[in-house]
Amino acid sequence: MTTTSTPVTTAERAPATTRAATGGARARAPRRDIQVLRAVAVAAVVVFHLWPSALPGGYVGVDVFFVVSGFLITSHLLRTPPTSPRALGAFWARRVRRLLPAAGVVLAVTTIASVALLPSHLLRPAARELLASTLLVENWELAHQATDYLAAETTPTPVQHFWSLGVEEQFYLGWPLLLAVAILVGRRFGRTRLAAGVAIALVGAVSLAHSANLTHDDPARAYFVTPTRVWELALGALVAVVGVRTAGWARARALLAWSGAAAIVVACLAFDGATPFPGTAALLPTLGAALVVATATDDVPGGVGRVLGSRPVVALGDVSYGVYLWHWPLLVLAPFAVGAALGGWARVPLVVLTLLLAAATTRWVEAPVRRSARLRASLPRTFTLGALTAAVCVGLACGAGAVAADRAAGERAVFEAARTGEVPCFGAQAVRDPACPDPVGEALLMSPGVAATDRSELYQDGCWNNAPFTGRRTCTYGSDAPVRRVVLLGNSHAGQWQPALVDQVQREGWSLRTYLTSECYPVDLPIEVPVPAEAPGCAAWTRWAVDDALAQRPDLVVLAARTFRPLLDVPDDAQHARQQEAYSRLLARFTAAGVPVLVLRDTPNAGDPAPDCVAWQRDGWRECVQPQDVAVEPDPLADAAAADSSGRVSVLDLNRMICWDGTCHDVVGGAIVYFDHGHLTRTFARTLQPEVEAAVAERIRG
Template identity: 45%
Template structure:
């Protein structure tokens, strides 16, 4: 998913926000309502509001503004002041968030397929300890992890960013005031020092955001340091305008000292900037980087204007009771909406329909109202803050409970995997003639019940080739050329396996053959990168160029030390540069041909394996589907015409018309009579929505043997 908003600290409409002039700012509550509406509508109808994820940036600005105004009004002078500040954040944020995490973990256990327990358990634990944004940043650059089903708690990433901000920002403010004291600047005289210091932090974060979004946009999205500038922008505004900062007097409003009409125009301009971003931006927009400046600037304009609640001002509409109520409960709306969106389809066993979405919307508002009244407000009363150790003790206890739930969920997943491992070992050693791919040769093989398939869905997720455990992959930005050796290491016959993950999935079959035919396997594998001269669309041009460089290095290595046989396979997962995916077939074919031509001319023997079916085109993750349909495994099957892709690498190989350049199509080991089963001979075929399990791939080895030996000229 691309962007969810976490809601900052806020007060009820009956109380002033911390650090403000003592009056209720209806525009801030209204701005919260707008921001949470953007996020909610984006998640329910992503194709209708493609840039609704910018609500996160609006919330970040509000958080930075209010928290900085509070800190500047009463700068922390020591450890106790910091502890008091943090204790308020604990009381304000943890009770509701931990409640939602606990409920989500329990609902996942009850309704989600077993295959999702491990990932959700990890993220619940990370969310409870406020580092889930870093976990998601790591997963976002992991090709296989990126294919995981959406977690019902991944929206906590932005709350983690804010908590990390709340931890560090008060220390920065305290240090700046200490520095001002050293240079003998106190009261209003401290203002230039503080503003300059905060400005340095904001500038550094913005620079890092622009750079990292350019070179690694996937991880940049969740990175704390690429987001600090957005909160800091609100903080700088607070330093410039807050009435109580630096000992200034409280005035009629906190906005710029401009006429009401000008402030009204500025406020409308701010909302217009946010609206443009919400409508124009898409998941393809590089973000955060420079593009985040538009919604950030919009939020800053609204806060700076502090438009009057009269005339044509937007605050007149935002000040109405329903909008103010939505702004007041926006934190709980944010917490509840995403778990419902993810879990409801698992309960109903179908994608969300219009009525489902409306019911989720209604349920979110009801749960948010109840949580606000009975959880948020209850723990914000003074008695929960005294003595100072109390909120910390309760916070640690609550986090411990949620972490324990996550560990229990993870332990259940681990136990399921261990049970599946034992079951798999028994089946592999049984000598069953109907086991795996061999079942497609017979009509007397009885269907295997869902509870007896191997590897069991929970175990299938990790049933990958040894190339993963050995770290044999080159990843973005493709700066090197990793190789690994398998099979009979001292054999005089070498088979080179080249390609991306759809080549690496053939390693188990080649290992079976290597043991029998006594040859050595050398792998040249790169995640998502193909052995081609065609540049394809990556997140950055540098990554695309890096992929081309990897292909050139592999080609040269094979020319310098030719193998006895070059085995290739690849999935074309990315469009050719400048073309739509569906229009890229010919460009891919040309790129493969140009890669192979020098090798074929040099006499290198080539065997290209046709790409395997692609279940993600209709079903998604096969283990997830099977776990949810153990009583009807055929629900996870697909049609060959939908799953079997065209293969330009095969076309390129066949274009040479030489005996040294051969191809083999083993689609008949994956599909039969127009149907591609998810389970064949009692074996789960795929460990996600694309890649073949190591167990099933090994059963295909006998059917690859003839083509391999022919290509070797044995």
């Protein structure tokens, strides 16, 4: 789960006395407890991103910021009701002055750094998301990608964190309109605050219900879309409407405030990537944040603001927006700048650099624009500044996209020249032929950009059955009147073998029919898929695929799968045995029908995406390796095939072409092995044809 936060700028400091329960004057001194919330929230997000295992639920800092934003913005709108075009324009102009210049600087710098550092296969999506971030729709771009299985496996772009800024800005566009209508209606009955409260409560309730439902049905999408997040901002808005307690009840207020802070800490520690989120789980950190805001304990001895509001903490709250903007691009781009993945203590300098850049941006970009008398005095000037900032960032994003396309075309031309020129010792041939001097290859003949897009034709042909597994797609290659029929069955780790199979099929006048799905693997037990409601669809797809494959009366079934998701309701120590038993039953379905089976053992896992590692290492791409005992994962399908006694099942293990001397390599014979972390490139799979074709011929004619 990749998440970031959108802190409110330092100028949005809540007054120390927003509204007492019995009314009262308003002061303009900043509230230390809200600064503490900002500091804690941004620190949680940064720690989560840099050291996720240290704070697995740190992503809830986003939700804390949403509550604070809803409170501050609604407090301002209640003080200055947006009931006229001029008032609405003034509100939006404040948003432009406070958020866009600093964000524009970070987007511009990130674009330039991305062009300088990123390989073409990462620059292309980065350019697309830079454009989406400039237009404040990055959250919808990521929600769209969340439906793409392969997109979920790719390296995040350096502006992915702008999703939460998009949510807030979309909220800022619609929220004053909602309050304007509520206030105008309330004035007719002398109940403006009640009308605003009712409107906010209704919108928040609908959003929370939608969030709970979509988190259950489609959690990846639910995480990013605006309607599932509005209720969190509305919760802070309700606190603004009801008013904070600023007098009396000192002990009770302090206890409630500390309870709220504890709720945030519990969420940071207890939640992780497996927690269904946002949904109802987000109530824990958001209600905690609302309690801290509502109790306003700056005047209470032992209150949150008094105890935690030290100068360094308040200073972090002051620059939290800059920290939000800078920390993620630095984290994503740093490996490409230094030539290696950064982990552990090596990431500490990123924190220091983030703080320095955040302080500089706050002082020399955000504050001067916010305080500019010329801009504050003129709405046209403010909106012109916003338009110019957006135009520059759009231009830079489009330029980055053009650079990416040009690089990709050049890399493809170089690769095609090498591939069609019958370069000796290319790919697996470097391992197969003892005359080849170096199995890794003496030169890198495939660029990272080429490798990242070098996938089998199954992808462009639409042969996959993705979540929610209701599709029944098959693809058939080869002869329309085949002499023999071959079936390829499994998940994406079966699909990666299609390039090694299709030439033989076409040459021999056979046919190859695919039954391929993502994430699922073909067993008769329920699998723990990302969306629990889709588990029955996965099981139904497997039943259909096996039945339909048998109905084809194939001459050979080729099976392969990565068995990486656990079975439902099976203890961890029994998973492998139960999976192997299930695969044995699958094999028995085919062998009982007299169908021979060839099982292709699963390939190693590279850990990091192989093209990214090669891009990081640049001239040191030989360092892109994994220990064999880590990279080669258990394969219960291969184990079941090895244990089969029917005489109709054989296993082909080609990991020796990727791993030797206890090490698995991302580059073999100058070719990059994977287009991501573990799916073979089309090119490398084709260099394994001699072994695959021999095994197919032996099994199909045996």
